[in-house]
Structure formats: C-alpha cells, structure tokens
Amino acid sequence: MNWKMESSTRFLFAFMGGFREFALRESGCGLKNAPVKQSQQVIIVGGGLAGLACAVTLRDGGWQPLVLEAGDDFGGRVRTDVMESFLLDRGFQVYLDAYPEAGKLLDLKALDLQPFDPGALVFDGKRLRRVMDPFRRPTHALESARQPIGTLMDKLRVGLLKLRATGWTPEKIASHPEMSTLQWLREFGFSEGMIDTFFRSFYGGIFLERDLRTSSRMFEFTFQMFSRGSATLPARGMQEIPRQLVDRLGSDCLRAQCRVSSLSRHGVALESGEALTSQHIVLATDATAAKGLFPAAWGRSPEWRSVTHLYFSASDSPLREKLIALNGVAGGLVNNVCVPSEIAPDYAPSGRALISVSVLGDRRSGDLVERVRQELRAWFGDQVAGWRHLRTDCIAQALPEQPPGSDSFAKPGFRQVDGVHICGDHMSHPSIEGAITSGVRTAHALMRA
Ligand SMILES: Cc1cc2nc3c(=O)[nH]c(=O)nc-3n(C[C@H](O)[C@H](O)[C@H](O)COP(=O)(O)OP(=O)(O)OC[C@H]3O[C@@H](n4cnc5c(N)ncnc54)[C@H](O)[C@@H]3O)c2cc1C
Structure with missing residues (x-):
C-alpha cells in the first residue's frame, strides 16, 4: 500500500469512527500491573495456528498481542464440531507427535494424544491387506513381507529410507535436491507397483493429491516425522490443539467474529467500521485472504488443493484396529477411510462408531454419498448399507500447493513487506508444524527487532 492510499484509508477510518489505540491496559493479557510499552503491542490478523502461536510466543515474552479472527471461533483450518455427541473434525487431520516446534509450544500430555498403529490396510481391488512397520511391529514383519504391496526390494528400500531419514534435519532437507515426490521415489528405486498401490494413496491422503507432484522436501519431512513418531488424534478432537493456545492467551488478547477489511503498517480497519492502530501488524491469514488484504506482497494468486470429506455413523466399526485404510x-x-472412534473413543457416543471417508478434490455432487457407499461395499461388505450419513464437508482451500521450487524448508517462515509481518503455513510448509513454526518465528523476529 503506498503512502497516498494509506493516508486516505486512515482518513476514512477516522471519519467513520475515529482511531482507537489498541489500548494500553495495565492488566492486559495476564501482564498484571506490568506497564506495556506501545512498541510491544501487536495486532495479529487471523486466529489459526500461526496467529495463535505468534500471539502465545509474544505474550510469553511480555508483549501484548491482540488476535482478530473473522470466524466464530479460533483454530482456522483445525476445527472440531460436536454433532449428536460425535466429534467431527473439519476434514481428516492427524497430529504427528514428532513435530519438533509444535512439540515445544504445545502441552502434548494435556492433549492426551491417541496414536494410530504404525501401518495401514491397503485395498488391492479385492480385499484389505495389512502392511505394518516391521521396525515397530516386528511380529507382523513376515505377514507384511508376504503382502503383494510392492516387491521385497521395495520393503527393504523402505527400511533403508528409514535409516537415512533418522539423520535429516530441516536444514539438511533444505539442502537436498528438490523435485516432485514422484520423481524422488522413482530415483530412490521404488517400483511403479509400490508407488501406485501404496505411496499414491498414503501420501495422497497427506498431500491431498495422488499425482505426487508435491515437493520432495515435504515428502522427506513427513516421512521422517512418521519414522520418528506416531500419527495421533487428541482425545477430544483436533480443535483441542488451538484451544490450548487460546487458553494460554485469555480473552483480553482475542476477538472472534472480527473480520479485518483492510490494513496498513499502522493499523487495521474492521468490517464493522471500527479502526485499530498498533506499532506492529502481523498478517496470519491463509494465503488467499492475505493476498486480498495485502496485494503488495503477492505475485500470482495462491493455488489450493481441496478435499471432500464424509462422516458416517455405524453400530459396528468396520475396522477393528487403529489403522487407516487406503x-x-x-x-x-475414495482415497482413505478410518474410524476415529477406534483411535480415540470420545469421537463417538457409546455403542456407535464414527467413520471418516476422504475423497480428494472438490467432488460435491447430489449422489456422492450413494456412490461412496457403493464403492466401499467392495472394501467392507454389506454392512455399509447400514451406515448413517452424518455430514459432508467440502474444503476447497485445504492445503496450499507446494510444487518443487517452493523452497519451504529454506525460508525463514515469514516475510516482512512494507513493515507488515506475514506468516502462516503458506510461508513455511502446509502442516500444523509449518503453521506453528511460522507463527513462533514471526514473534521472535518482532521481539528481536
Ligand atoms: C482437510 C485438511 C487436512 C489436513 N491434514 C493435516 C494433517 O493431517 N496434519 C497436519 O499437520 N496438517 C494438516 N493440515 C494442514 C493444517 O491444518 C494447516 O496447515 C494449518 O492449520 C494452517 O494454519 P494457519 O494458521 O497457517 O492458517 P489458517 O488455519 O487458515 O488460519 C487463518 C485464519 O485467518 C482467518 N482470517 C482470514 N481472513 C481474515 C480476515 N480478513 N480477518 C480476520 N481473520 C481472517 C481465518 O478465519 C482463519 O482462522 C490439513 C488441513 C486441512 C484443511
């Protein structure tokens, strides 16, 4: 935003209701009786994980953040709704308990993380075949080796890759040659059969695309996280993650249903007509909203990957194990199915099972539920007819595209443009870890400055 526009916007704000200094409160944000310098006030636009992580880090450093969130609650893309006593996460998501930065910020014990077993069930056109991680489930090693999912050499290569991945750090990953995940897997020597039956569906569920066009660095990072730890669900739903950060901030630092309509380095205008000023502005929205609010910082429009997600309820769990079916x-x-209530029982009321089904892309159509049911009969048999459809969510803006060249692991995790700090998963890599890392680094950069 150039100065001319900025001053005219300021004039408009002042005309509409006058500037309101984002108040100096003696007891703000838990800083009881501690005077807060004006230079320590920060307005954060967006209350997803990046914005919340930034706010918590600033608050812990004695600063006074104010998070402005457009939605009716905090958490951004990590939300959980309660419906008929089921916990419905908005789209299938997992927390990888080896995430290094997120693990430092969050109280993982309080989240009561419930792990998936290390392996998967792969539908091969006829039936579901169990493939377990032989390092962590050695008793299943023979069974897994015999399954017709890839060759024996493929299985040995997975072991070799696990050994290699133990020595990787984010810096090391950033120094590796970058290519598409598909090319990377081929160069590593995996057979086309292994890529088609396993990697396309497993990483399809993570990247939300089966072409495996996502950067190989994201593949290396997630592979390492799966090797070091477990995929988990918080016992009371994924939104417990942002909720924990919200609880650390307190109501003085948070305003929901508060959409920012424009911003400059000096302040923000809200849709309500109110204007707030502050010494520091952090833009922590998703990439598309960030481009809308601050076009100066962007070239081309952000591209997104979408997912259509369905929930069913059943009297019996179709998977009596803590595994994902691919x-x-x-x-x-269908790309993947799991039963969250097998992993964390609170996801369903007693006597019911909650079934989660992910269909990649925006696949809204009138007969989607029936087509999914029809397809899953081949996986689970006639019991599918008894499943009750609970809800379908189409998440059009689920993950920002991350092609080779996005340099995610080499970036500092934020940008400063015209005095505004920009953070979010699009500044790092599209994951809970990426969003939290970006928010924390932005806070440290502000405090250092
Ligand atoms: C279906 C799905 C599956 C996923 N699976 C996983 C997974 O298994 N593991 C994993 O680690 N990650 C996963 N992710 C990715 C992860 O959830 C995101 O990368 C992360 O939550 C992004 O956080 P963020 O704070 O950067 O952005 P967001 O969560 O998008 O937060 C931005 C916030 O800004 C607010 N906002 C926008 N415009 C305005 C405005 N004008 N004024 C005020 N506020 C505004 C929005 O309402 C939102 O709350 C998944 C994501 C989805 C959607």
Missing part, C-alpha cells in the same frame, strides 16, 4: 487401486472416488 485405496491402493487407480480410479474410484
């Missing part, structure tokens, strides 16, 4: 065959709608 579609190992080309074609078809």
Whole structure:
C-alpha cells in the first residue's frame, strides 16, 4: 500500500469512527500491573495456528498481542464440531507427535494424544491387506513381507529410507535436491507397483493429491516425522490443539467474529467500521485472504488443493484396529477411510462408531454419498448399507500447493513487506508444524527487532 492510499484509508477510518489505540491496559493479557510499552503491542490478523502461536510466543515474552479472527471461533483450518455427541473434525487431520516446534509450544500430555498403529490396510481391488512397520511391529514383519504391496526390494528400500531419514534435519532437507515426490521415489528405486498401490494413496491422503507432484522436501519431512513418531488424534478432537493456545492467551488478547477489511503498517480497519492502530501488524491469514488484504506482497494468486470429506455413523466399526485404510487401486472416488472412534473413543457416543471417508478434490455432487457407499461395499461388505450419513464437508482451500521450487524448508517462515509481518503455513510448509513454526518465528523476529 503506498503512502497516498494509506493516508486516505486512515482518513476514512477516522471519519467513520475515529482511531482507537489498541489500548494500553495495565492488566492486559495476564501482564498484571506490568506497564506495556506501545512498541510491544501487536495486532495479529487471523486466529489459526500461526496467529495463535505468534500471539502465545509474544505474550510469553511480555508483549501484548491482540488476535482478530473473522470466524466464530479460533483454530482456522483445525476445527472440531460436536454433532449428536460425535466429534467431527473439519476434514481428516492427524497430529504427528514428532513435530519438533509444535512439540515445544504445545502441552502434548494435556492433549492426551491417541496414536494410530504404525501401518495401514491397503485395498488391492479385492480385499484389505495389512502392511505394518516391521521396525515397530516386528511380529507382523513376515505377514507384511508376504503382502503383494510392492516387491521385497521395495520393503527393504523402505527400511533403508528409514535409516537415512533418522539423520535429516530441516536444514539438511533444505539442502537436498528438490523435485516432485514422484520423481524422488522413482530415483530412490521404488517400483511403479509400490508407488501406485501404496505411496499414491498414503501420501495422497497427506498431500491431498495422488499425482505426487508435491515437493520432495515435504515428502522427506513427513516421512521422517512418521519414522520418528506416531500419527495421533487428541482425545477430544483436533480443535483441542488451538484451544490450548487460546487458553494460554485469555480473552483480553482475542476477538472472534472480527473480520479485518483492510490494513496498513499502522493499523487495521474492521468490517464493522471500527479502526485499530498498533506499532506492529502481523498478517496470519491463509494465503488467499492475505493476498486480498495485502496485494503488495503477492505475485500470482495462491493455488489450493481441496478435499471432500464424509462422516458416517455405524453400530459396528468396520475396522477393528487403529489403522487407516487406503485405496491402493487407480480410479474410484475414495482415497482413505478410518474410524476415529477406534483411535480415540470420545469421537463417538457409546455403542456407535464414527467413520471418516476422504475423497480428494472438490467432488460435491447430489449422489456422492450413494456412490461412496457403493464403492466401499467392495472394501467392507454389506454392512455399509447400514451406515448413517452424518455430514459432508467440502474444503476447497485445504492445503496450499507446494510444487518443487517452493523452497519451504529454506525460508525463514515469514516475510516482512512494507513493515507488515506475514506468516502462516503458506510461508513455511502446509502442516500444523509449518503453521506453528511460522507463527513462533514471526514473534521472535518482532521481539528481536
Ligand atoms: C482437510 C485438511 C487436512 C489436513 N491434514 C493435516 C494433517 O493431517 N496434519 C497436519 O499437520 N496438517 C494438516 N493440515 C494442514 C493444517 O491444518 C494447516 O496447515 C494449518 O492449520 C494452517 O494454519 P494457519 O494458521 O497457517 O492458517 P489458517 O488455519 O487458515 O488460519 C487463518 C485464519 O485467518 C482467518 N482470517 C482470514 N481472513 C481474515 C480476515 N480478513 N480477518 C480476520 N481473520 C481472517 C481465518 O478465519 C482463519 O482462522 C490439513 C488441513 C486441512 C484443511
């Protein structure tokens, strides 16, 4: 925003209701009786994990953040709704308990993380075949080796990759040659069969695309996280993660249903007509909202990957194990299925099972539920007819595209443009870890400055 626009916007704000200094409160944000210098006040636009992580880090450093969130609650893309006593996360998400930065900021014990077992069930067109991590489930090693999911050499290569990945750091990953995940897997020597039956569905569920066009660095990072720890669900739903950060901030630092309509380095205007000023502004929205609010910082429009997610309720769990089921065959709608209530029982009321089904892309259509049901009969048999559809969410802006060249692991995790700090998963890498790292680093940069 150039100065001319900035001063005219300021004039408009002042005309509409007058500037209101984001108040100097003696007891603000838990800083009881501690005078807060004006230079320590920060307005953070966006109350997803990046904005909340930034706010908590600033508050812990004695600063006074104010998070402005457009939605009716905090958490951004990590939200959980309660419906008929089911806990419905908005889209299938997991927390990887080896995430290094997120693990430092969050109280993982309080989240009561419930782990998936290390392995998967792969649908090969006829039936579900169990493939377990032989390092962590050695008793299943023989069974896994015999499954027709890749060759024996592929299974040995997974072991070799695990050994290599133990020595990787984010800096090391950033120094590796970058290519598409597909090319990386081929160069590492995996067979096309292994790529098609396992990697496309497993990483399809993580990257939300089965072409494996995502940067190989994201593949290396997630592979390492899976090798070091477990995929988990917080016992009371994914939104417990942002809720924990919200609880550390207190109501003085948070305003929901508060959409920012424009901003400059000096302040923000709210949709309500109110204007707030502050010494520091952090833009912590998703990439598309950030481009809308601050076009100066962007070139081309951000691209997104989408997912359509369905929940069903059943009297019996179709998977009596803590595993994810993957579609190992080309074609078809469904990419992955799991039963969150098998992992964390609070996801469903007693006597019911909650079934989560992910269909990649924006696949809203009138008969989607019936087509999914039809397809899953081949996986689980006639019991599917008894499943009750609970809800379908189409998440059009789920993950920002991350092609080779996005340099995610080499970036500092934020940018400063015209005095505004920009953070979010699009400044780092699209994950809970990426969003939290970006928010924390932004806070440290502000405090250092
Ligand atoms: C379906 C799905 C599956 C995923 N699976 C995983 C997974 O398994 N593991 C994993 O680690 N990650 C996963 N992710 C990614 C992870 O959830 C995101 O990378 C992360 O939550 C992004 O956080 P953020 O704070 O950067 O952005 P967001 O969560 O998008 O937060 C931005 C916030 O800004 C607010 N906002 C926008 N415009 C305005 C405005 N004008 N004024 C005020 N506020 C505004 C928005 O309402 C939002 O709350 C998944 C994401 C989705 C959607």
